[in-house]
Amino acid sequence: MMKSYVMGIDFGSTTAKTVILDLKGRIVSSCVAHMGAVSGEGVKSSIEGALAEAGITQEDVGRTVSTGYGRRMLDVADKNYTEITCHARGAVSMVPDARLVIDIGGQDSKVIAVDANGLVAQFAMNDRCAAGTGKFLEVLARAMEIDLAEMGGIALKAENTLKISSMCATFAETEVISLLAEGNSKPDVLGAVHAAIASRTLGLIGRVGKKGPVVMTGGVAKNAAAVHHIQQALGMPLVLPETPQIAGALGAALLALDDYRASNKEELALMDDDELEQRMGEARACAPGCKGVPSAAPFVPAEPPASRMKALWNRVQSNL
Numbered sequence: 001m002m003k004s005y006v007m008g009i010d011f012g013s014t015t016a017k018t019v020i021l022d023l024k025g026r027i028v029s030s031c032v033a034h035m036g037a038v039s040g041e042g043v044k045s046s047i048e049g050a051l052a053e054a055g056i057t058q059e060d061v062g063r064t065v066s067t068g069y070g071r072r073m074l075d076v077a078d079k080n081y082t083e084i085t086c087h088a089r090g091a092v093s094m095v096p097d098a099r100l101v102i103d104i105g106g107q108d109s110k111v112i113a114v115d116a117n118g119l120v121a122q123f124a125m126n127d128r129c130a131a132g133t134g135k136f137l138e139v140l141a142r143a144m145e146i147d148l149a150e151m152g153g154i155a156l157k158a159e160n161t162l163k164i165s166s167m168c169a170t171f172a173e174t175e176v177i178s179l180l181a182e183g184n185s186k187p188d189v190l191g192a193v194h195a196a197i198a199s200r201t202l203g204l205i206g207r208v209g210k211k212g213p214v215v216m217t218g219g220v221a222k223n224a225a226a227v228h229h230i231q232q233a234l235g236m237p238l239v240l241p242e243t244p245q246i247a248g249a250l251g252a253a254l255l256a257l258d259d260y261r262a263s264n265k266e267e268l269a270l271m272d273d274d275e276l277e278q279r280m281g282e283a284r285a286c287a288p289g290c291k292g293v294p295s296a297a298p299f300v301p302a303e304p305p306a307s308r309m310k311a312l313w314n315r316v317q318s319n320l
Contacts, residue, residue, distance in 0.1 A: 002267050003062030005054065006260050008253025009047065009077065010086065010246070011070035014106030014134060015219065016046035017249040020054045020061070021257055029053035030246050043070065063260035065252040069107070081255055083248055084112060084123050087217060090251030092118030094241040095215040100208070102201060102230065102238070103247065104220035106134040111204040113211065118251075124207035126200070134219050136172070140193055143173045144186060151190055155225035158191025160184070172196075190225065198229035205234065215239045217247035 005028060010017040014035060020028045031049030035042030051057060058076065066077035067086040074080070083103075091101040092114055101112040113121040126133075141148040162184060166172050172193070179189045197220075214236055220226050221244035231238050241247065 002264060003060055005056060005061050006253055006256040007050070007061045007064040008086070008249045008251065008256055009043065009064065009066045009074060010248035010252060011043050011066055011068040011074060012106055012248070013069045015245065016043035017246050018046040018050035019246055019249040019253040020050050020056070021253045023257070023261070025254065025257055027250070030243065030249065032245050040073070043074065047076070062264075063256040065256040065259070067248050067252045078256070079259065081252060084110060084120055084125070086248045086251035086255065088112050088114045088120045088251065089118045089254050090247035090249070091215050091217050091241070093250055093254060094247060095213065095239050097213050098215040098239065099211045100205070100214045102205070102214060102216045103218040104133060104197075104201070104216075104226070105218045109133055109201060109204060111201070111208050113208045122208045124204040126204060136197070137193075137220070137223070139173055140176055143176055144180070144189070146186070152194075152223040152225040154187050155190035155194045156228060157187040160188045162188050162192035164192045164196040194225040194229045197226055198233040201230050202233045210234065210236070212236050213239050215241065217241060217244040219245050
């Protein structure tokens with residue numbers, strides 16, 4: 001029996017994201033659930049939230065693809081793909097002209113060069129430590145006793161240029177505390193933190209090559225200071241999707257849609273034929289009587305001018 005939806009799940013290190021598409025590839029619903037670490041409860045909340053928003057159950061979903069740190073932990077998933085593949089596909093779906101994707105998530109940073117079809121051309125990834133990631137910012141937010149969501153706004157108020165020499169979360173925390181103890185302001189210290197993240201990101205970009213347009217995804221894309229400093233370091237503007245956190249889940253959902261379409265080509269073709277026939281029937285019933293559709297006047301051949309009739313008669317006579 002044909003199902004009407006597909007699902008993509010990005011089971012990340014600190015958040016779980018779920019996207020549901022219809023068979024036309026349109027986003028029906030999405031849900032982002034925040035959690036402390038890779039959490040079964042967090043991803044369950046994300047899936048349930050997306051299903052509830054769509055007004056459907058798991059039984060209505062024909063194919064599910066997972067990605068992210070916990071992608072192999074999901075029994076509900078039919079297939080799983082790497083974050084690189086899914087983030088590239090999702091980002092290009094959001095920004096079709098994108099040729100470079102910067103994704104800074106909870107535990108890693110990725111820079112992906114993509115082609116016009118959303119296929120990965122080259123990538124570089126920082127996955128050996130939390131340097132320059134969302135987790136890095138969380139640690140420093142706790143050290144400075146501020147809310148994570150406020151960091152970007154405070155950092156943009158920096159008046160003096162400071163330098164953070166270490167990108168290790170543990171050493172950077174010690175360095176930040178020392179800078180504050182020396183009397184430096186929180187905005188100035190946070191400005192240095194975000195400049196260090198930009199420098200780290202620029203190093204990854206150097207490994208794949210700078211090209212535009214550049215789209216930024218992931219939770220850190222919602223941090224105004226991070227965006228500002230990366231743009232300055234890159235010397236190019238960043239394109240920010242409206243919902244940057246769901247790029248990986250969207251890419252997974254699109255891969256699920258590809259797979260489901262390939263497995264159900266004949267049924268989908270019949271559905272398209274039925275829809276076309278229905279539309280044609282509606283058009284026939286509507287025209288020409290419905291409002292706004294002019295009635296077709298009966299075709300009446302125009303009478304030839306008298307001079308032309310006479311010439312034709314003379315030609316017939318001459319051939320007799």
